[in-house]
Amino acid sequence: xxxxxxxxxxxxxxxxxxxxxxxxxxxxxxxxxxxxxxxxxxxxxxxxxxxxxxxxxxxxxxxxxxxxxxxxxxxxxxxxxxxxxxxxxxxxxxxxxxxxxxxxxxxxxxxxxxxxxxxxxxxxxxxxxxxxxxxxxxxxxxxxxxxxxxxxxxxxxxxxxxxxxxxxxxxxxxxxxxxxxxxxxxxxxxxxxxxxxxxxxxxxxxxxxxxxxxxxxxxxxxxxxxxxxxxxx
Amino acid sequence: xxxxxxxxxxxxxxxxxxxxxxxxxxxxxxxxxxxxxxxxxxxxxxxxxxxxxxxxxxxxxxxxxxxxxxxxxxxxxxxxxxxxxxxxxxxxxxxxxxxxxxxxxxxxxxxxxxxxxxxxxxxxxxxxxxxxxxxxxxxxxxxxxxxxxxxxxxxxxxxxxxxxxxxxxxxxxxxxxxxxxxxxxxxxxxxxxxxxxxxxxxxxxxxxxxxxxxxxxxxxxxxxxxxxxxxxxxxxxxxxxxxxxxxxxxxxxxxxxxxxxxxxxxxxxxxxxxxxxx
Numbered sequence: 001x002x003x004x005x006x007x008x009x010x011x012x013x014x015x016x017x018x019x020x021x022x023x024x025x026x027x028x029x030x031x032x033x034x035x036x037x038x039x040x041x042x043x044x045x046x047x048x049x050x051x052x053x054x055x056x057x058x059x060x061x062x063x064x065x066x067x068x069x070x071x072x073x074x075x076x077x078x079x080x081x082x083x084x085x086x087x088x089x090x091x092x093x094x095x096x097x098x099x100x101x102x103x104x105x106x107x108x109x110x111x112x113x114x115x116x117x118x119x120x121x122x123x124x125x126x127x128x129x130x131x132x133x134x135x136x137x138x139x140x141x142x143x144x145x146x147x148x149x150x151x152x153x154x155x156x157x158x159x160x161x162x163x164x165x166x167x168x169x170x171x172x173x174x175x176x177x178x179x180x181x182x183x184x185x186x187x188x189x190x191x192x193x194x195x196x197x198x199x200x201x202x203x204x205x206x207x208x209x210x211x212x213x214x215x216x217x218x219x220x221x222x223x224x225x226x227x228x229x230x231x232x233x
Numbered sequence: 234x235x236x237x238x239x240x241x242x243x244x245x246x247x248x249x250x251x252x253x254x255x256x257x258x259x260x261x262x263x264x265x266x267x268x269x270x271x272x273x274x275x276x277x278x279x280x281x282x283x284x285x286x287x288x289x290x291x292x293x294x295x296x297x298x299x300x301x302x303x304x305x306x307x308x309x310x311x312x313x314x315x316x317x318x319x320x321x322x323x324x325x326x327x328x329x330x331x332x333x334x335x336x337x338x339x340x341x342x343x344x345x346x347x348x349x350x351x352x353x354x355x356x357x358x359x360x361x362x363x364x365x366x367x368x369x370x371x372x373x374x375x376x377x378x379x380x381x382x383x384x385x386x387x388x389x390x391x392x393x394x395x396x397x398x399x400x401x402x403x404x405x406x407x408x409x410x411x412x413x414x415x416x417x418x419x420x421x422x423x424x425x426x427x428x429x430x431x432x433x434x435x436x437x438x439x440x441x442x443x444x445x446x447x448x449x450x451x452x453x454x455x456x457x458x459x460x461x462x463x464x465x466x467x468x469x470x471x472x473x474x475x476x477x478x479x480x481x482x483x484x485x486x487x488x489x490x491x492x493x494x495x496x497x498x499x500x501x502x503x504x505x506x507x508x509x510x511x
Binding site: 117119120122123124125126127128129130133137138141142216217218219 | 288290311312313314315319321322323324325326327328329330331338339342371372373384387
């Protein structure tokens with residue numbers, strides 16, 4: 001029996017999914033939950049910061065610096081570092097995942113807000129919008145699709161990296177990756193990897209749909225006319 | 234009446250060590266209630282800065298602006314802006330809102346009910362001669378001229394006593410521009426709104442203004458007069474130059490055509506129009 005057949009067998013085996021077996025359903029939910037918490041924390045930090053930078057159109061250098069530096073950060077190193085500092089448990093990988101999620105949310109919020117036509121903002125202020133109304137009625141509707149895009153890529157990155165939570169004993173789907181490596185159980189290793197990929201794709205499609213709905217009707221038409229014009233010209 | 238009293242606006246220089254940039258220096262003038270006053274001048278003469286002082290989009294560094302004797306520096310800027318219409322070169326319509334929603338913005342901000350706002354929208358669409366079925370379109374679906382009409386409608390929707398216009402027709406083609414100018418004259422006649430209009434186009438200034446204020450750098454007033462007096466008695470060489478009266482290529486000649494009419498031609502012999510007895 002080859003590896004692919006074994007992997008498929010492992011994935012369809014009731015033992016893999018049942019609560020008294022590997023309980024992949026519970027681990028999957030755990031995995032999604034960790035990812036969601038990490039992205040939520042990152043969003044709370046990065047969206048206001050990105051809004052501020054986009055609104056003032058300053059500190060764009062900071063964005064470039066942070067996103068560049070974050071790409072070079074080894075997440076496993078971060079998990080190990082925080083694990084050594086804070087001990088075993090959920091907190092060290094969570095911190096690492098939040099750090100991982102911040103740059104894409106920060107950058108997308110910044111671009112979403114700073115891409116809004118200045119004449120639109122100027123006109124809105126001149127009509128007598130308060131700052132709060134400007135945020136709620138102009139920034140948010142026009143920037144939302146970009147912000148959701150940032151959450152989308154952050155979530156996917158975090159989901160693929162959240163396997164590291166198991167590295168410091170915190171559970172999630174990473175458990176089967178590390179168990180598979182340690183026991184040379186290739187079918188488990190591969191099966192869990194495939195399953196994570198499936199989940200990532202599902203989440204991506206979900207976010208893509210949200211992103212489409214987050215784009216206001218008038219802007220969708222704007223994009224349609226611009227792309228029609230650019231393809232015609 | 235809007236009065237500007239010795240207003241000055243300086244901006245910090247581009248670099249910390251650079252000197253401050255003076256946009257407007259010690260400028261004073263009055264805008265009479267119920268008239269169109271045009272601020273004309275080349276780019277960088279401070280005309281937009283002066284305009285934006287009226288709705289506190291720009292705060293003067295020194296001096297003050299008064300509306301009917303009240304210093305606007307003591308007014309709440311948000312409340313002030315909701316009482317003053319503002320039209321800019323790029324209409325600046327909210328792209329995610331329909332035409333009707335864009336026009337209804339200020340009435341709604343001022344507490345109008347949906348039904349009241351709807352009535353304002355209908356009235357305004359009629360006034361700027363846009364058909365009622367435009368109401369549900371989005372700004373992306375409008376031509377430049379249509380967008381600008383909506384911009385005017387939005388600015389007038391809550392019947393402000395003052396309307397500020399910053400080169401509103403600069404980006405539309407000449408034929409449409411002439412139509413929009415005529416429409417603006419009609420609207421002003423009907424509503425009696427006090428209008429302050431910024432342009433660099435002298436023919437537009439002469440066409441619209443009851444009063445024209447011609448500005449040089451830093452908001453220095455070269456002449457403030459009615460269009461007729463400005464043309465008949467230019468105060469100095471700057472005004473003459475700006476009007477283009479003494480430029481040889483601006484001189485017009487007449488020629489009699491085959492059918493006996495008098496055609497006006499420019500210095501290059503190109504037709505500029507026909508001459509008719511006034």
